[in-house]
Amino acid sequence: MKQPCFISTTSLTDVTLNIPGISDDAIDTFDNSQTSFWLVDMNDPTSGWNTVCKLRSNPYPAVYLRPIVYLMGADLLPEEIYHAANGHIKPENMNQRTLDSWASKLEPINLWIEKLEQPNTAKDTNIAFRVLRLIACSDREVSPTTSTRVNSGFVYPLLDPLFSKEDNSTFETLNFLLEQKLINSSFVSKAHFCGHCESAFLNFKETCTQCNSEDIVSDEIVHHFKCAYTGKISDFRNNDELTCPKCERTLQHIGVDYDKPSIIFSCNHCTHTFQEPEIQATCFSCSRTSSPENLTHRIIYSYSMSAIGKNAAIYGLDTLFTRIMESKLRLTPMPVFKEFYAIEASRIQRYKVSTSSLTLIHIANMSSVYIRMAHRAKELFEELSVIFRTTLRTCDVMTALNESTFFVIMTETAPQHAERAIERLNERITALLGNNLDFIPEIQSEIFKIDENIELDDTLEAFQEKHVD
Amino acid sequence: MLIEEILIFLSQLDAMKILLYFWPFFLLDMTRYLLLDFLVIILYIPKRYLQRHQYNNARKRLYKERPLVSILVPGKNEGKHITALAHSLSHQSYKNFELIIVDDGSDDQTPIICKALEKKGLIDLFIRNDVRGGKASAANTALNFSKGKYIVHIDADSHMAADSIEKILLPFYMEENVGAVGGDVRVANSEESFATRLQAIEYMKSLSTGRTVSSELGILRIIAGAHGAFRRDILLRLHGWDVGPGLDGDITLKIRKLGFRVVHEPMAVCYTHVPDSFKKLAKQRFRWDRSIVRFRLRKHKDILLPSKSFSLSNFITSAENIFFNIILDIKWWLYITQLIIFSPEVMLIIFIINYVLYLIANILQFLIAFALLHSTFLRKDYILFLFIPLIPIYTGLYLRLVRTYAYLMEIFHGASYRDKWNPWKVSKIAEKERL
Numbered sequence: 001m002k003q004p005c006f007i008s009t010t011s012l013t014d015v016t017l018n019i020p021g022i023s024d025d026a027i028d029t030f031d032n033s034q035t036s037f038w039l040v041d042m043n044d045p046t047s048g049w050n051t052v053c054k055l056r057s058n059p060y061p062a063v064y065l066r067p068i069v070y071l072m073g074a075d076l077l078p079e080e081i082y083h084a085a086n087g088h089i090k091p092e093n094m095n096q097r098t099l100d101s102w103a104s105k106l107e108p109i110n111l112w113i114e115k116l117e118q119p120n121t122a123k124d125t126n127i128a129f130r131v132l133r134l135i136a137c138s139d140r141e142v143s144p145t146t147s148t149r150v151n152s153g154f155v156y157p158l159l160d161p162l163f164s165k166e167d168n169s170t171f172e173t174l175n176f177l178l179e180q181k182l183i184n185s186s187f188v189s190k191a192h193f194c195g196h197c198e199s200a201f202l203n204f205k206e207t208c209t210q211c212n213s214e215d216i217v218s219d220e221i222v223h224h225f226k227c228a229y230t231g232k233i234s235d236f237r238n239n240d241e242l243t244c245p246k247c248e249r250t251l252q253h254i255g256v257d258y259d260k261p262s263i264i265f266s267c268n269h270c271t272h273t274f275q276e277p278e279i280q281a282t283c284f285s286c287s288r289t290s291s292p293e294n295l296t297h298r299i300i301y302s303y304s305m306s307a308i309g310k311n312a313a314i315y316g317l318d319t320l321f322t323r324i325m326e327s328k329l330r331l332t333p334m335p336v337f338k339e340f341y342a343i344e345a346s347r348i349q350r351y352k353v354s355t356s357s358l359t360l361i362h363i364a365n366m367s368s369v370y371i372r373m374a375h376r377a378k379e380l381f382e383e384l385s386v387i388f389r390t391t392l393r394t395c396d397v398m399t400a401l402n403e404s405t406f407f408v409i410m411t412e413t414a415p416q417h418a419e420r421a422i423e424r425l426n427e428r429i430t431a432l433l434g435n436n437l438d439f440i441p442e443i444q445s446e447i448f449k450i451d452e453n454i455e456l457d458d459t460l461e462a463f464q465e466k467h468v469d
Numbered sequence: 470m471l472i473e474e475i476l477i478f479l480s481q482l483d484a485m486k487i488l489l490y491f492w493p494f495f496l497l498d499m500t501r502y503l504l505l506d507f508l509v510i511i512l513y514i515p516k517r518y519l520q521r522h523q524y525n526n527a528r529k530r531l532y533k534e535r536p537l538v539s540i541l542v543p544g545k546n547e548g549k550h551i552t553a554l555a556h557s558l559s560h561q562s563y564k565n566f567e568l569i570i571v572d573d574g575s576d577d578q579t580p581i582i583c584k585a586l587e588k589k590g591l592i593d594l595f596i597r598n599d600v601r602g603g604k605a606s607a608a609n610t611a612l613n614f615s616k617g618k619y620i621v622h623i624d625a626d627s628h629m630a631a632d633s634i635e636k637i638l639l640p641f642y643m644e645e646n647v648g649a650v651g652g653d654v655r656v657a658n659s660e661e662s663f664a665t666r667l668q669a670i671e672y673m674k675s676l677s678t679g680r681t682v683s684s685e686l687g688i689l690r691i692i693a694g695a696h697g698a699f700r701r702d703i704l705l706r707l708h709g710w711d712v713g714p715g716l717d718g719d720i721t722l723k724i725r726k727l728g729f730r731v732v733h734e735p736m737a738v739c740y741t742h743v744p745d746s747f748k749k750l751a752k753q754r755f756r757w758d759r760s761i762v763r764f765r766l767r768k769h770k771d772i773l774l775p776s777k778s779f780s781l782s783n784f785i786t787s788a789e790n791i792f793f794n795i796i797l798d799i800k801w802w803l804y805i806t807q808l809i810i811f812s813p814e815v816m817l818i819i820f821i822i823n824y825v826l827y828l829i830a831n832i833l834q835f836l837i838a839f840a841l842l843h844s845t846f847l848r849k850d851y852i853l854f855l856f857i858p859l860i861p862i863y864t865g866l867y868l869r870l871v872r873t874y875a876y877l878m879e880i881f882h883g884a885s886y887r888d889k890w891n892p893w894k895v896s897k898i899a900e901k902e903r904l
Contacts, residue, residue, distance in 0.1 A: 225898045228605035228712045231613040246708035261598035
C-alpha cells in the first residue's frame with residue numbers, strides 16, 4: 001500500500017500519523033517507489049513553496065511528476081501557490097482517512113508515472129518535455145491565474161515551480177509545445193505587456209496629442225437646439241441647472257431641447273484641444289512609456305493535452321530535431337558509436353601509427369533558443385546541421401545525446417587538429433546565432449586522444465555531469 | 470415671316486408703347502441690374518486702382534501683425550472634399566491659420582479621412598459630433614474651439630485661390646469698423662454639366678458683380694457661408710450662428726445691426742462645387758429662396774420698423790432685398806397677365822424681343838463682370854461666354870419658377886421649418902418658436 005511522504009519545513013507541524021517524513025534535502029535519496037504523494041508542510045508558506053520548487057525541478061520523473069498535497073497552515077496562500085498543488089488538507093482534517101482518500105484520488109497520476117521507462121533513474125533534462133509530462137500526468141487543463149507576484153501578471157500554477165527564473169520562458173515553452181501540436185489551447189484572455197521588460201503592470205493613461213502631458217481634462221459638448229449655441233457643458237452650468245449662455249434659456253431635457261453630440265479634451269499644459277487623446281502606457285516595472293501599438297499583445301490560453309502530446313509524454317519526444325540530425329548529419333546511434341569507438345581504440349593500440357580524437361561538444365542553453373524560435377526552430381537546426389557537416393569530415397563519426405550535446409570520433413586527427421576544427425565550429429555557430437538571434441552561445445568542448453585506457457562511458461558521463469543542464 | 474412681323478411691331482412702337490410692353494425691363498431690371506451695376510463698377514475699378522497703395526499698406530500691416538486666422542469648415546459627409554481643401558490651404562500665401570473641421574454626424578468615411586489628415590498635420594483640430602445638430606451647431610462648435618483673431622468660414626466642397634486668405638483679410642486692415650468680409654465664390658465644377666456652366670455665369674454676374682455693387686452701396690446683405698471672414702470677437706458677441714437654413718444671411722444682418730460694416734472682396738477667390746443637375750439646383754434654390762421670406766420678412770422685420778436702433782442703410786439693405794426679390798417676383802405674373810389680357814396676339818413677338826433685350830443685358834453684365842474680375846479669370850471662364858444666350862431662359866424662367874414656388878411655400882406653409890437640411894428635432898423647435 002502506497003503512503004504519502006511528509007516533507008516538513010518547520011518544527012511547528014505536529015504530525016502524529018505514522019507516515020514517512022523527510023526533510024527537503026533528502027528528496028534525492030528517498031526511495032519514492034511506494035509514495036502516493038508528497039505531503040508538503042505549508043505552515044511556513046515560503047519554505048513550503050521552496051520545497052514545491054525543489055520537487056518540481058528535480059530531474060527524475062518519479063519525483064517531479066509525483067502529486068503534491070499541501071498540509072495547510074494558518075496563512076491563506078496566494079492563488080498561484082495554492083493551485084500549484086494537486087490537493088490540500090487542513091490540519092483539523094489530517095487523519096488516515098483523509099490521506100487514504102487523497103492517495104486513491106491521486107492514484108491515476110502514480111499509475112501514469114509507472115508507465116514511464118525508468119522514472120527513478122532516467123533524467124528529464126529538456127524543460128519543454130518536463131512541462132509536457134507534468135500536464136499529461138495531471139490530466140487536467142492548465143489554466144492561468146493572475147498574480148501580482150510575477151512580472152508577467154499571469155501564472156500557470158501547476159507549471160510555475162518548474163521555472164526557476166522569472167522570465168517569459170513559461171509562455172515560450174507552452175507556445176513551443178503548441179506549435180508542435182503536442183498541446184491544445186483555448187482562449188482565456190488577452191493582455192498587454194511592456195515591450196521592453198514584458199511586465200503586465202502597465203499604467204494606461206490619456207495624454208495630450210500635442211505635448212504628451214497627462215494633465216488633460218474632458219468636457220461634454222452641449223448643443224442647444226433653439227439657438228444653435230454649441231459649447232462646453234461648463235459654459236452652460238448655472239448652479240444646479242444648465243442655462244444657455246446665448247439665449248439664457250434653461251435647458252430642460254436631453255434629446256428634447258438639447259443634446260450632447262461629443263466630448264472634447266483640453267490640455268492644461270499647452271491649451272491644445274482634441275477629441276481623441278493619445279493613449280500611453282507606462283510600465284510599473286521599467287518605467288518606460290510606450291504607445292499601445294508598441295506593447296506586446298498576447299492571448300492568454302489555457303492548455304490541455306493533444307492526442308500526439310499524450311503519446312509523446314510517455315514515450316519521449318521523438319523530436320523533429322532528432323529526425324533532422326539523423327538525415328542531415330548521418331548521426332550514428334549511440335550503441336554503434338560506442339562500438340566504433342572500441343574498434344578505433346583497439347586499432348590505434350594494435351598498429352600504433354595513427355592518432356584519433358574523441359571530441360565532446362555541448363552548446364549551452366540551446367533548448368531555450370529552440371523554444372524561443374518555436375516553429376522556426378527547425379530552420380535553425382537545419383542551419384546548424386550545415387555548419388557541422390561542412391566543418392567535420394565524412395570520415396568522422398558523430399552521435400548526439402540530445403539537440404545540444406554531440407560526441408564525435410575524429411579519425412586520424414590529433415587533439416591539436418581537433419581543437420582547430422572545434423574553433424572553426426565555434427566561430428561559425430557564434431556567427432549564426434549572434435548575427436541572427438542576438439544570442440552568443442557558450443560552446444563547451446573537451447578533446448581526448450583515443451586510447452584503450454579511456455573508459456568511454458565514464459568520460460561521457462563526466463562530461464554530461466559537468467556541462468549538460 | 471416672324472422677323473418681318475417683329476420689325477413691323479418695332480416700327481410701330483413709340484416711347485409710351487415701349488414702356489407699356491417692356492416696363493419690367495426698362496423700368497426695373499435694366500435700371501437696377503444693368504445701369505446701377507455699370508455705374509458702380511465703372512467707379513469702383515479706378516477707385517480700386519487708386520487705392521492700390523492703401524492695399525499694399527494694409528497687406529504690410531497684416532503681415533506685421535500676423536494674426537492667427539481660424540478656418541472653420543462644418544459639414545456632413547464631406548470627407549471626399551476635405552483632402553483637396555486641406556491641400557489647397559497648405560499652399561496659401563498667408564500661413565498663420567488653424568484649420569478646424571467639424572463633422573456633423575457623418576455616416577460615411579469622413580471621420581476616417583479627417584483623422585488621418587489631422588495626424589498628418591493638415592487639419593489642426595477635427596471634432597466629430599456623433600449626433601447631427603445641423604450646420605449652425607457645427608459652425609458654432611468650431612467657433613467655440615477656435616483661437617484666431619479672425620474667423621474664415623468655408624464650405625467643405627470649396628477650395629481657395631492661393632492668396633485668398635490674405636485677400637479676404639485686407640479689408641479689415643483697410644478700414645475701421647469692418648465686421649465681416651465676403652469672399653468671391655466661383656464655380657469649381659463649371660465644366661461638369663450644362664447646369665454648372667449656367668451657374669458659373671450666374672455666380673460671376675450676380676454674386677461677384679452684384680455683391681461688389683451692394684458692398685459699394687453699403688447694402689451688402691449676405692456674406693456667403695462658402696467663403697466669408699469675420700472678426701471673432703463679433704461672432705462671440707453674437708454667440709455664433711443661429712439655426713438655418715439661411716444662416717449666412719442671418720448672421721450678416723446681425724453684424725450690421727451691431728453697427729459694423731460688411732464688405733465684399735472680389736479678389737479673394739474661392740471655388741465651390743455647385744449642383745450638377747437642374748433637379749439638385751432646384752432643391753438648393755428652393756432652400757435659399759425660402760430663407761429670404763423667413764429671415765427678412767419674419768426674423769429681421771424689426772430692421773424695417775422705426776426703433777431706437779434704426780439704421781437707414783440696414784433698412785435699405787432689407788427693403789431692397791424684399792422689393793427686388795419678393796415683391797418684384799409678382800411683377801412677372803402681373804406682366805404675363807397683362808399680356809394675356811391686353812395683347813395676346815403679339816405675345817410671341819414681345820417674348821422674343823424681351824429675350825433679345827435680356828440677352829443684350831446679360832452680355833453687358835458679363836462684360837462688366839469681366840472688367841471687374843478679369844485678373845482672376847481662368848481659361849475655362851472665357852468659354853462661358855458661349856452659353857450666355859441661354860441665361861435669359863435660365864434666370865427668367867427656370868429660377869423664377871423655383872423662386873415663386875419657394876416664396877409661396879414659405880409664406881403660406883413655413884416649408885423651411887420642415888427642411889431636412891436641419892435635424893428634425895431642431896426644425897421642430899424652430900417651427901414652434903417661429904425662429
